[in-house]
Amino acid sequence: MRVMTLTLADVLAAQKTIAGIATDTPLVPSPFLSDKSGTEFLLKLEIAQPIGAFKLRGAMNAIANLPGDVPGATCCSTGNHGRGVAFAARERGIRAVVCMSSMVPKAKVDGIRALGAEVHIAGESQDEAGAESLRLSEEEGLAQISPFDDAQVIAGQGTIGLELLAQRPDLETILVPLSGGGLAGGIALAAKTIKPSIRVIGISMDRGAAMHESLAAGRPVEVTEVASLADSLGGGIGMHNQYSFDLCRRYLDDTLLVSEEDIYAGMQALYYEDRLVAEGGSAVGVAALLAGKLERLKGPVAAIITGRNLDMAIHAAIIAGDDVTLGETTIRGRRYGT
Ligand SMILES: *Cc1c(COP(=O)(O)O)cnc(C)c1O
Secondary structure (H helix, E strand, O other): OHHHHOOHHHHHHHHHHHEOOEOOOOEEEOHHHHHHHOOOEEEEEHHHOOOOEOOHHHHHHHHHOOOOOOOEEEEEOOOHHHHHHHHHHHHHOOEEEEEEOOOOOHHHHHHHHHOOOEEEEOOOOHHHHHHHHHHHHHHHOOEEOOOOOOHHHHHHHHHHHHHHHHHOOOOOEEEEEOOOOHHHHHHHHHHHHHOOOOEEEEEEEOOOOHHHHHHHHOOOOOOOOOOOOOHHHOOOOOOOOOOHHHHHHHHOOEEEEEOHHHHHHHHHHHHHOOOOOOOHHHOHHHHHHHOOOOOOOOOOEEEEEOEOOOOHHHHHHHHHOOOEEEOOEEEOOOOOOO
16 A cells, blocks of 8 residues: 555655745634634634645645656646646746636636646546646646645645644644545644544535545545535545545544535634635535534644635625525525524
8 A cells, every 4th residue: 555655754854845835824713613612723724825725735845846857747626736736836937737627616717827827628527627637747748746646745735734733732633624635634644643642534515525435435436526615625536546545544533524505604604703715615624513513522623724715706695695506506695693
């Protein structure tokens, strides 16, 4: 199993490599969520990264470790990994080509172009976008960087675990948004190697939760991709997953699911109570707490607020309590506090 080759030493090396580019982010208390949970509840603000999401950590580590003669990098991304690769490639002075499906919100596409990367729109799913990225790597020699199943990417994301325990050695639980599992796998590897008693819980939306389903099945399984407020958690984990599945299987204590309504309420609470703009995928930990899905939570708890790159028209509708229609689903709105 290749998972054996990824250790705390890789995460410590990544921390040195990305220092000064990916920011050490604040860990701030949430009085409201502490009150709701009955324990100290902290928010790790990855929204403070220069690209507005944690994915810069992994992308920067992967791109910094590419061979000297590489002409550029390519990836397929629901948005934030694309931003990370674009930013990191620009830092290093190489070309970046980001492949995305047509499901990705326009705000994310524009954000990536603004960072100087080329964008290729290919197909209607992450898998189809992945095939285009593979083609570019084979035909043009670009290094293909997986958003979650790459050792350097996982090591980079794992630096959040190091930072959390340096900030609060007394942490007992970490709530991590879970999609491909690079983030949760990296954080859990780092945090549990340093402090084996810490609990790490992965949280996904209940529509197309690939890692959750795969862990239950004991092997990578395909899921149908549907529109969700947590668009950055969409996509499969890859049928030939090399790292993130094994890491999650080995290190995660639990995974759980939240509904679109839960995510909507989580985004509202983060805005009204903590004054934060958080994209749906980053609000799932708070959503789970508010929906009563985190019983016997042991604190201090840190929830990773992973990103803030969302369509502001959708955010405005949620803040106003309006209905939101995504693809074929309508999420019933509700005024905050009613
Ligand atoms: C990518 C992403 C995640 C999930 O990370 P994985 O490594 O794919 O599990 C969570 N939140 C946001 C905002 C993301 O962009």
